[in-house]
Amino acid sequence: MTLPPLITFKQVSKFYGRGEAMIRALDHIDLSISQGEFVAIMGPSGSGKSTAMNIIGGLDVPSSGEYFFQGIPTSSFDRSQLTLLRRHMLGFVFQGFNLLARTSAVENVELPLVYRGMDHRERRRLALAALEQVGLKGRESHTTQELSGGQQQRVAIARAIVTNPAVLLADEPTGNLDTRTSFEIMELIARLNRENGITVIMVTHEEDIAAYGKRLLRFVDGRLASDQVRVKEPDHVL
Amino acid sequence: MFFETAKLAWRAISRNMLRSFLTVLGVVIGVAAVIAMVTVGNGTTARVKDELSRLGTNTLFVRPGQWGPGRVSTEAKRFTDKDVQAIREQVTGLRAVAPVNRGTATVIAGGANHSTSAIGTTNDYLIAQDWDLAFGRNFLPNEDRGSHAACIIGETVRKELFGAANPVGQNIRVSNIACPVIGILAVKGQSGMGDDQDDTVIMPLKLHQRRIGGTTTISSIILSAQDGVATSKVQSDVESLLRERRRIAIGREDDFSVNDMSQIAAAMTGTTVLLTGLLGAVAAVSLLVGGIGIMNIMLVSVTERTREIGIRLAIGALEGQVLTQFLVEAVMLSIFGGVTGIMTGLALAFGVVSYLQVPFVTSPTIIALAFVFSAAIGMIFGYFPARRAAQLNPIEALRHE
Structure with missing residues (x-):
């Protein structure tokens, strides 16, 4: 018996507007991603990579076609079912970190657990463990403003993995960071993929960041232009 | 979970303390006015009742015309020496x-x-x-x-x-x-x-x-x-005697009244009831205005925190959880106004009461009512902004600057 792939797109399209002015953000995409992969998605702006990411993340729904998560079709999901999919299966890391302002690191990390109704002590324990995993031990009580960009992104990663999700979705995770910090963050994400077996799907427009992925998808004009698996490990060594 | 939500709400409110206070000022003033006036009114009523009871419950007042709120008739015939004489001779127990x-x-x-x-x-x-x-x-x-x-x-x-x-x-x-x-x-x-x-x-x-x-x-x-004679007996005796003497046909209303102190007190309290009604209307208007203020500031707050709402929705907050969060915030805000209003009202009333030298009689009912009403205001006027927050599209909310 083979497990269905984690993520499957079957003829997924996304249109905006109608008639002459209609934009095809995604044009009949077929795609599948298995457990444990590290997928980098690249493409010029407007190529549909963000739309694909939003559909995978349950933040958006296809106009046509079907998105299967663990073999389950999601087209019949309503808003709260999509929320529950995000809550239990997905972790998000954004370009702009998207942490709650004036809130301590540990409270930011606890947030997804709050919505799961987990009790305070258990929550705190898991959040502290997640912060330790991203190398922020000792900065738990710092508020967002007291942390550097790299540290903020580490908090965001801790928040994404604290629920032990099946997939980590990273939308340009290094877009707001300098080169050195970018590589540090990528090392962290690669380690989580390698050691924890967490599936990573990452959108980026930097080749050297995309090089961390084991598989590279290129989107052009709403279509999947290429899909290559990398054998070579990146040569950056920090 | 509830505690969590309450803590969050309190944080949001206290973060903008001045704004929160100004927002609920309408509720504060409305509630304070009602509490103060009802408390002072209670004190005055208590004082009047006390005075009246000191006059004795066995005293009856006979006056021409019907007497009560809005029922003073001036047409009615006055009494004569003979009426007095007749009462003295024919009514026993006086x-x-x-x-x-x-x-x-x-x-x-x-x-x-x-x-x-x-x-x-x-x-x-x-x-x-x-x-x-x-x-x-x-x-x-x-x-x-x-x-x-x-x-x-x-x-x-x-x-x-x-x-x-x-x-x-x-x-x-x-x-x-x-x-x-x-x-x-x-x-x-x-x-x-x-x-x-x-x-x-x-x-x-x-x-x-x-x-x-x-x-x-x-x-x-x-x-x-x-002493020991029922005033109600005396009252009805005097009434039937005077009806006879004033030749009032059966079925027609008395053109005089015989009241004891408790009835006069009731008539006076009747005026108070009218006043209380008026006061209630004023309070309702100011609470309405206060409620609109709360709705307004909650809408501003939802707009300001669009990104935060987007984050919460993206990482797994259900619509209901976001709705609850903003609703709790609005209710907490209005309760904060209500409680401030109750305390201000009581303080005001205490000052006025001391000045008038009447007793300080607080009414637990009106305090409870003020509390419940202010909470309800938050609930009603907070619902629309909270729903708006809950129904935001997470993608757009996250993109919001």
């Missing part, structure tokens, strides 16, 4: 029957003059009112008949005219009638309605009718039942 006419008069003694209320009555008046004399005597039979002038004066009048001296035996002029002072009333102080009961001159009814009222009729009768 301790005192006092005809009473009132008017204002200027009293003069030596160089001093003073305007006061002149009461024309009989010795029964002092019995019915349980009013003792501090000095002197009450009316003799010949004075009662009106053949000789005589005056009993209250303490205020005495002070105004004679200062420290004892005026018993001296002559005063009451509306140009020469009148010897035969007695001085014991001090009674302010009435429940706030007027000075000691500011009065009591004279025989006949004299009063002739020289002050210019009439032969009587405007009211005060009755006092004997």
Whole structure:
């Protein structure tokens, strides 16, 4: 018996507007991603990579076609079912970190657990463990403003993995960071993929960041232009 | 989870303390006004009731016309000596029957003059009112008949005219009638309605009718039942006697009224009920305005925190959880206003009550009501902004700057 792939797109399209002015953000995409992969998605702006990411993340729904998560079709999901999919299966890391302002690191990390109704002590324990995993031990009580960009992104990663999700979705995770910090963050994400077996799907427009992925998808004009698996490990060594 | 939400809400409110306070000012003022006025009103009512009960529950007031809020009829026939006589003879169980006419008069003694209320009555008046004399005597039979002038004066009048001296035996002029002072009333102080009961001159009814009222009729009768006699019995006896004497057909309404103190108190409280209603309307308007203020600021807050809402929705907050968060915030805000209003109102009332020297009577009902209402305001006016927050599209919310 083979497990269905984690993520499957079957003829997924996304249109905006109608008639002459209609934009095809995604044009009949077929795609599948298995457990444990590290997928980098690249493409010029407007190529549909963000739309694909939003559909995978349950933040958006296809106009046509079907998105299967663990073999389950999601087209019949309503808003709260999509929320529950995000809550239990997905972790998000954004370009702009998207942490709650004036809130301590540990409270930011606890947030997804709050919505799961987990009790305070258990929550705190898991959040502290997640912060330790991203190398922020000792900065738990710092508020967002007291942390550097790299540290903020580490908090965001801790928040994404604290629920032990099946997939980590990273939308340009290094877009707001300098080169050195970018590589540090990528090392962290690669380690989580390698050691924890967490599936990573990452959108980026930097080749050297995309090089961390084991598989590279290129989107052009709403279509999947290429899909290559990398054998070579990146040569950056920090 | 609830505790979590409450903590979050409190954080959002306290982060903008000044703004929060200004937002709920409408609720604060509305609630404070109601609490203050109801508390002061309660104090005054308590004071009046206390005064009235001190007058005794066995006292009845007979007046022409129907008496009550909005029911004063001036057309009704006044009473005559014969009515008084008939009550005295035909109604049993009475301790005192006092005809009473009132008017204002200027009293003069030596160089001093003073305007006061002149009461024309009989010795029964002092019995019915349980009013003792501090000095002197009450009316003799010949004075009662009106053949000789005589005056009993209250303490205020005495002070105004004679200062420290004892005026018993001296002559005063009451509306140009020469009148010897035969007695001085014991001090009674302010009435429940706030007027000075000691500011009065009591004279025989006949004299009063002739020289002050210019009439032969009587405007009211005060009755006092004997101890152990039910006032309701006396009341109905007097009513049927007067109906007969005033030839009121069966089925028609009385053109007079016989009330005891509790009924008069009820009539007075009736006025209070009207006032309370008016007050309620004012409160409702100010709470409405306060509610709109809360809705407004919650809408601003939702816009300001669009990104935060987006984050929460993206990482797994259900619509209901976001809705609850904003609703709790609005309710907490309005309860904060309500509680501040209750405390402000009580403080205000305490000040006014001390100034008026009436008892401080708080009403737990109105306080509870104010609390519940302010919470409801938050609930009602917070719902729309909270729903708007909950229904945001997470992608757009996250993109919001």
